[in-house]
Amino acid sequence: xxxxxxxxxxxxxxxxxxxxxxxxxxxxxxxxxxxxxxxxxxxxxxxxxxxxxxxxxxxxxxxxxxxxxxxxxxxxxxxxxxxxxxxxxxxxxxxxxxxxxxxxxxxxxxxxxxxxxxxxxxxxxxxxxxxxxxxxxxxxxxxxxxxxxxxxxxxxxxxxxxxxxxxxxxxxxxxxxxxxxxxxxxxxxxxxxxxxxxxxxxxxxxxxxxxxxxxxxxxxxxxxxxxxxxxxxxxxxxxxxxxxxxxxxxxxxxxxxxx
Numbered sequence: 001x002x003x004x005x006x007x008x009x010x011x012x013x014x015x016x017x018x019x020x021x022x023x024x025x026x027x028x029x030x031x032x033x034x035x036x037x038x039x040x041x042x043x044x045x046x047x048x049x050x051x052x053x054x055x056x057x058x059x060x061x062x063x064x065x066x067x068x069x070x071x072x073x074x075x076x077x078x079x080x081x082x083x084x085x086x087x088x089x090x091x092x093x094x095x096x097x098x099x100x101x102x103x104x105x106x107x108x109x110x111x112x113x114x115x116x117x118x119x120x121x122x123x124x125x126x127x128x129x130x131x132x133x134x135x136x137x138x139x140x141x142x143x144x145x146x147x148x149x150x151x152x153x154x155x156x157x158x159x160x161x162x163x164x165x166x167x168x169x170x171x172x173x174x175x176x177x178x179x180x181x182x183x184x185x186x187x188x189x190x191x192x193x194x195x196x197x198x199x200x201x202x203x204x205x206x207x208x209x210x211x212x213x214x215x216x217x218x219x220x221x222x223x224x225x226x227x228x229x230x231x232x233x234x235x236x237x238x239x240x241x242x243x244x245x246x247x248x249x250x251x252x253x254x255x256x257x258x259x
Contacts, residue, residue, distance in 0.1 A: 013241035015195030017105070017122040018248050019112040019187065025053075028110050030103035033167040033247045034122075036061055036197060036237055039099050041072065043107040050078050050108065055100050061237075062230035063206050067222035068097035072104050080112035084186065085170060098219045100192060109183060120184070121244070122191040126198060137187040144188050164189055203234045 002212050017034035030041045039060035041240040046051035051162040053076060055069035081087075082104040093101050112117060121137040136144040147155040151164045158176065162169055169189055173182040205211055208221050208230035240247055 011141075011224075013126055013198075015124045015126075015167060015191070016240045016244055017120075017191045017194070017200050019120040020104065020248055021106055021115070023110060023114075023116050028107040030107040030110070031248050032099055032103055033059075034191070034194065035150075035239060036194065037099050038248075039097070039103060041103040041107055043075075043104060043110045043111065045080060047111075048080060050075050050080070051238055052076060054106060055097075055103075057097075057100075058242045059231055059233075059236050059238075061202060062234060063219045064208070064221045065097055066227050067226075069100060071096045071220065072100060075104055077106070077107070080108055082109050082112045083174065084109040084183045085174060087223075094218060094220075095223070096220055097191075102187075103233035104205055105132055106183070106187075108177065120187050121197075121247075122188060123244075124192060134188055134231045136184055136191075137164060138184060143184050146188065146192075148192060159185070202232060204236070206230050207231050 014027075015035055016049050017032070020029075020031045022029045024030075024211050026045055026047070028043045028045070028216075030043065032039050036059075038057075040056040040058065041057075042054050043050060053072045055072055056065075057066035060066065071091065077089060077092045081082065086101075087101070087105045087108055117139070119139055121140075122134070123144045124134045125132050130150045134146045134148055135142060137157075145156070146153050146159060149165070150217040151161040153162045153164065162172060170186065173189075177185060202211070207228055210226040212222055212224070218225050220226060
């Protein structure tokens with residue numbers, strides 16, 4: 001099977017993202033897969049603090065993405081917290097890979113809560129005009145359903161009126177919502193941001209520097225010192241809309257071949 005471009009992946013389909021957290025004694029395996037990424041983070045802990053952390057980049061858009069895994073070492077020694085954003089007080093999100101950093105925070109919270117398995121499944125249909133209905137299932141149960149117009153949630157309360165871009169949503173969620181609900185909201189918010197990429201084909205760009213001005217210094221790869229070194233990993237955008245069960249299945253080939 002041959003990879004499908006982002007442009008071909010769009011149009012009448014949906015962006016899917018799956019995150020799975022699995023505890024085994026003093027270790028949490030956090031996995032993420034979507035149209036553009038497949039990452040893993042393994043976090044070790046002693047019940048109180050992070051004692052070790054390592055990552056694996058399996059499918060990623062830029063050649064520099066795997067190098068960001070070393071930045072997670074800064075989390076060693078931090079105290080476990082039920083808040084999935086607590087690690088942002090220890091390390092800078094923008095100095096890390098966005099997705100591995102998110103996984104690390106989810107793993108910290110998973111360990112703190114002493115949960116066994118948690119799986120998030122996001123589905124965001126391609127927009128009609130500027131609108132979509134984004135859903136989040138947790139362990140197969142629907143926990144969030146947002147009506148979204150542009151970059152704003154329009155329904156239901158208490159989310160209605162919240163803007164999805166910038167730090168204000170994070171601050172609002174952490175101050176207004178309980179840890180579990182805030183975690184779910186932040187997972188869906190991140191997916192809504194990343195899912196916008198279905199409308200853009202990155203394969204023609206030679207490196208991250210070619211779009212750095214548009215994207216900004218949002219993560220390790222798009223830092224000014226790294227962007228020119230981050231070559232495009234062509235053919236790494238896959239479409240799972242018709243085959244959601246293939247997410248995190250260990251598949252090594254594209255589930256949506258070019259017609």
